Amino acid sequence: MPAICLITALPSEARPLIKHFRLSAVGHKHLRLYQAVAGPGNANQHAITLYLLQCGVGKLNAAADTAAMLQLLPSVDAVINVGIAGCERPLGETIIAHCVQDNASSRQWYPHLPSSKLVGNAVSVQVQTVDTPADNYTHDTAFDMEASGIVHAASKVLDLAFIHCVKVVSDNGQSSIERITSESVAQHVSNSIPVLETLMAALPFDSQPNLADIQALSQTLQARIHFSSTEQHTLNQLLQRHKALLGQLPDETSLLQHATAKSLRQHLVAELDNANIAY
Amino acid sequence: MDTIYIEREVMSLPRTQAMLDKYPKARHVTVERYTDVFNAPGQNFRVQKSNPALILAKKHGNRVLPTPPDYHIGGQNNYYFSHMLNCIYDCRYCFLQGMYRSANYVVFVNYEDFFEDIQTTSNNNTEPSWFFSGYDCDSLALEPMTYFMEQCLAAFDSMPNAWLEIRTKSTQIRNLTSRKPIDNCVVAYSLSPENIARTEEHKTPSLAKRIKALKLLQDHGWKIGLRFDPLLKAENSQQLYSTLFEQVFAEIDASLVHSVSLGPFRLPKPFFKKMIRLYPDSALLSASMSVRDNMVSYDENTEANLINFCESQLLNEYISSEQYFPCVSVS
Ligand code: SF4
Numbered sequence: 184m185p186a187i188c189l190i191t192a193l194p195s196e197a198r199p200l201i202k203h204f205r206l207s208a209v210g211h212k213h214l215r216l217y218q219a220v221a222g223p224g225n226a227n228q229h230a231i232t233l234y235l236l237q238c239g240v241g242k243l244n245a246a247a248d249t250a251a252m253l254q255l256l257p258s259v260d261a262v263i264n265v266g267i268a269g270c271e272r273p274l275g276e277t278i279i280a281h282c283v284q285d286n287a288s289s290r291q292w293y294p295h296l297p298s299s300k301l302v303g304n305a306v307s308v309q310v311q312t313v314d315t316p317a318d319n320y321t322h323d324t325a326f327d328m329e330a331s332g333i334v335h336a337a338s339k340v341l342d343l344a345f346i347h348c349v350k351v352v353s354d355n356g357q358s359s360i361e362r363i364t365s366e367s368v369a370q371h372v373s374n375s376i377p378v379l380e381t382l383m384a385a386l387p388f389d390s391q392p393n394l395a396d397i398q399a400l401s402q403t404l405q406a407r408i409h410f411s412s413t414e415q416h417t418l419n420q421l422l423q424r425h426k427a428l429l430g431q432l433p434d435e436t437s438l439l440q441h442a443t444a445k446s447l448r449q450h451l452v453a454e455l456d457n458a459n460i461a462y
Numbered sequence: 463m464d465t466i467y468i469e470r471e472v473m474s475l476p477r478t479q480a481m482l483d484k485y486p487k488a489r490h491v492t493v494e495r496y497t498d499v500f501n502a503p504g505q506n507f508r509v510q511k512s513n514p515a516l517i518l519a520k521k522h523g524n525r526v527l528p529t530p531p532d533y534h535i536g537g538q539n540n541y542y543f544s545h546m547l548n549c550i551y552d553c554r555y556c557f558l559q560g561m562y563r564s565a566n567y568v569v570f571v572n573y574e575d576f577f578e579d580i581q582t583t584s585n586n587n588t589e590p591s592w593f594f595s596g597y598d599c600d601s602l603a604l605e606p607m608t609y610f611m612e613q614c615l616a617a618f619d620s621m622p623n624a625w626l627e628i629r630t631k632s633t634q635i636r637n638l639t640s641r642k643p644i645d646n647c648v649v650a651y652s653l654s655p656e657n658i659a660r661t662e663e664h665k666t667p668s669l670a671k672r673i674k675a676l677k678l679l680q681d682h683g684w685k686i687g688l689r690f691d692p693l694l695k696a697e698n699s700q701q702l703y704s705t706l707f708e709q710v711f712a713e714i715d716a717s718l719v720h721s722v723s724l725g726p727f728r729l730p731k732p733f734f735k736k737m738i739r740l741y742p743d744s745a746l747l748s749a750s751m752s753v754r755d756n757m758v759s760y761d762e763n764t765e766a767n768l769i770n771f772c773e774s775q776l777l778n779e780y781i782s783s784e785q786y787f788p789c790v791s792v793s
Pocket of ligand 1: 553
């Protein structure tokens with residue numbers, strides 16, 4: 184089951200999401216982390232495990248908490264930063280980032296967006312992460328304070344097809360930053376939920392190979408037979424090849440007859456050497 | 463095409479605008495250099511392949527490069543060029559999956575610079591020079607959008623000392639059949655047995671359609687080439703390849719074929735390792751392989767048997783030795 188972690192900076196950004204997705208606090212010592220096995224299926228009707236991390240304001244908090252969360256939850260397959268941003272577009276408009284730029288370093292990331300057929304008509308813009316609030320608004324750049332930290336940390340572990348930013352316009356030339364209230368933030372984020380859900384449903388989890396059964400068999404074998412780390416790697420490769428070439432995993436019971444990693448490896452290699460594809 | 467990245471430098475060119483007009487609903491993202499997107503870390507070729515973006519860029523330098531030593535069809539001076547990186551097809555054996563981080567398509571829109579470099583390279587040689595297209599892409603697959611080959615043919619028409627090989631699996635041949643053939647061009651099709659094509663060459667035209675396109679081109683007077691590449695091993699390899707040869711030569715005039723080549727299945731080791739990471743579920747990539755000179759391939763015996771079988775079938779039944787070039791390998 185794929186796992187997605189939503190990341191917000193402010194409690195007022197987190198609140199409507201916690202309520203909508205019926206999340207509850209994990210009770211971690213350092214991270215403000217929430218979890219639910221949520222109802223919204225993705226495009227291919229998989230259930231997803233949903234987390235929410237509230238990281239605090241600024242890209243350093245965002246990067247540190249994202250890295251800590253990914254370390255704590257290695258099963259997380261995707262992260263989506265949700266929050267407010269300043270942009271010369273109508274207040275409350277929801278936008279998706281096609282580029283995230285760190286203003287201080289000029290470093291850029293290009294999230295690989297799902298097909299527009301799947302994410303509807305959501306507008307995409309560049310999200311520029313600034314260290315202090317900015318008000319030189321344009322219609323094609325949205326200013327925020329966390330996205331680059333989140334993307335930077337997450338891209339060490341995840342592919343750019345699984346790291347996204349959904350922003351809601353909270354301030355623009357007509358409505359300055361000073362007018363933002365926690366109520367308006369919560370309302371804006373609430374309004375962004377349909378776009379967020381569409382994006383979550385469109386994430387391409389299905390285009391990655393499913394190795395769960397191979398990992399499960401490998402772990403069963405490792406629980407009974409000693410494998411060095413190199414042998415573990417070789418075992419996983421051989422099991423993968425077996426499944427790909429012969430259409431199924433080898434029989435668990437017969438593999439467990441082997442007393443050593445070496446004898447098991449020799450058995451699998453011999454079987455694979457004799458395997459041939461018939462087209 | 464959902465997302466189009468456009469280098470700022472080429473944004474206002476009429477050719478860029480014409481390509482953008484073909485996809486009115488696409489998101490446009492301006493970038494400084496195509497490499498910012500294409501070479502960025504953290505990309506997954508397999509995931510991107512399900513929804514690739516288009517990148518319109520300018521190719522600065524290194525537009526025409528010498529081919530590897532065994533990549534030729536009898537010429538002395540051999541070069542390749544790529545107006546495009548990546549391919550709309552998805553062959554499981556394709557080395558592009560191992561070479562690039564990104565599956566996005568890059569189209570270099572400064573065609574004239576390619577033609578100028580080809581002309582200059584050709585002028586530097588007294589002997590004829592061969593220029594191979596379709597090394598980092600399929601030459602014709604995106605022709606209805608790029609019109610590159612249409613203009614390339616016009617350029618080669620005025621360069622009699624330069625020969626062009628158009629390597630393809632595509633049936634987008636309207637820009638060829640609608641014009642007079644040129645003498646210094648060979649349209650070469652990569653062909654695999656029908657069942658292999660169906661299993662391993664995803665999204666490509668079927669074997670029957672490729673043969674039909676070859677026949678049409680031959681009937682129009684174009685020189686055609688046949689590239690049986692890569693040769694893949696199977697329990698029933700001999701039957702697969704002899705049926706393939708029968709099917710091909712039943713339709714086309716063997717005596718008029720310009721050149722026939724065989725290509726063994728070989729991949730640089732780092733590419734192969736990346737491909738198996740991307741596609742652990744591929745039977746083709748999971749077969750027993752051996753490593754020689756940092757290249758992954760079938761063991762020597764298997765490879766030699768396959769080549770010898772195909773070679774003897776071709777030479778005994780269908781073509782002359784003058785038409786045959788054993789190893790022109792690019793998958
Ligand atoms: S092998 Fe050729 S046709 Fe197939 S994906 Fe690669 S470039 Fe395209």
